Amino acid sequence: MQAFLKGAATQSAKPQKDKPAAGTCGEKKPKSVPWVEKYRPKCVDEVAFQEEVVAVLKKSLEGADLPNLLFYGPPGTGKTSTILAAARELYGPELYRQRVLELNASDERGIQVIREKVKTFAQLTVAGKRADGKPCPPFKIIILDEADSMTNAAQAALRRTMEKESRTTRFCLICNYVSRIIEPLTSRCSKFRFKPLDDKIQEERLLEICEKENLKYSKEAIGALVKVSEGDLRKAITFLQSAARLNGEKEITENIVIEIAGVVPSKMINSLLQTCYNSTFDKLEIAIKTMIDEGYAAMQIISQLHDAIIEEKLNDCQKSAITEKIAEVDKCLADGADEYLQMMGLCSVIMQQATRNN
Template sequence: MSEELMWIEKYRPKTLDEIVNQKEVVISLKRLVNEKNMPHMLFVGPPGVGKTATALAFVRDLYKDEWRNNVLELNASDERGIDTIREKIKERFAKTLAIGEIPFKVVILDESDAMTNDAQTALRRIMEIYARNIRFILTCNYSNKIIEPIQSRCVVFRFNPLSKDDVINKLKEIAQKEKVKVLPESYEHIYEISGGDLRKAINLLQSASLFGEVTPEIVYKIAGAIKPKEIREILDYIVKGRFLEARERVLKLLYEDGIPGVDVVYHFHREILKLNVPEECKIRLIEVLGDYEYRLMEGSNEEIQLNALLAKMQLVCKSYVK
């Protein structure tokens, strides 16, 4: 897919009025637009809820036609590091005056929580030096990974996770405009696979549309995801003490479908709460999953760890399910 045809760019909100399900944030930002002023800001929320889109919509509304001349967008997790960010701000951006009636420029710094503490300390210094003529909008998934001196210099805006209706309605809107045929049940599956990440959902819809009519089968094939039904069947084998059958299904996911072991654990976690077993059993199973997810993240052998996980889960179920 060529960049100019990417739907996430084509349908990115252009103004604050187009932002999905962030009412309180939008109201506050509109007030700043009317005042023609702003503090440093920190946008916090899960992936794909519109943090960067909101930042860009805000500067568009603030600067109107001159926004490109007054805004610098950088990715803070860029491997070139804080020195490149410092150079771009200091040498190419801070030395020129803002164009238009707004007396300052804006730097949008995406994925700020990916920066090391040393890089954040350097960033704090940049924010101090250029506070007079530059404002910063930082975006992050986890505010606890942002050092306190930066947080204290920013007004924090927390972004809500998008609801199923928010995501599905946006997908339907795009499908209609792009004249894509989508089986109605496919929207639900796209939402489940994307985990509420609208950016991921739109990319998945566009990829699936290349195969013609968008069906659940195509969606799962494109995403390389596991159908909830498969996970429920494996868990049912475990509850019933049918270890070898559960193992066979898990190894198929691992070797034939190419599903990473940690993803298998993630899907187990999502379905365990729906199991028809006592609450205490669910709690123990979740504890077990946490242990084995850690082992897999540390690089342990996937087949061995998943076999051990299934065995441990079966022993737990045997203690609670008669």
């Protein structure tokens, strides 16, 4: 008995872990979420610029019916956000997890996964009602993001499942290139093209985020964000968040945006073109080496050179010869060719065409 009491006493004497006091450290801090996720549309009405898709989905939501869908278009235009917002409106927060299966390009989506995982989920019958009493559709949704990276065999296996399970399942295929989706799948879906976002729409969204996050910014910075993102709102929001974190409480300027985006300053592009027009081959070598040594990507340089060449005072024959070379260089760089040599090849063609003008 004494031994038992002694053991109990020593146990109580052990230092206990400090429990956080109520109202101090115990309170959970709000999770820091990337702004791309934080400001993702929560409902179909919040989707920007894609009027046709929104109109069709709203009608479908009213009737609680949906066709198989195929969304295609450039990245960052709201394809995934739109179908996720529609699914949340259809099922509510409670049934959403049970009724929606989302597979991305990062998941394995070969023929075996289509035959097993997708087919099994599609065959499940749906039951249950929404907690808020709203009507719940009698089907599930399978979202296949980056569907253009699926093998042809996997796409072929999918078409039979789409047909057989049409009573209980709807499919939404999302891709950048509709030409990579096999014809039997595209004919089974309602196709919607997502357009690159208009500059004004992007500006509105960025200004809205700036207000909510209490950011200081210049008009030129917002204009630069819109320009460097090229219609990709996701990219614009990511650059804005990076600029805000880098800059602290200071004003976000155009130079900061250009620095973060890795864009070559327009002065450098113009200087390179002037070197091609007026200088010797030796000076051209030095100019290209300087740009590459400063860390600018050759792909970015040729992209901006292309835009600059189109606006230059050259005749159509000269422009076509230069842009044809740009296309060749782009392909070579994508295949892993040396950046310096490819840039030298391109600039020598620009120099050659410019001398013909004189």
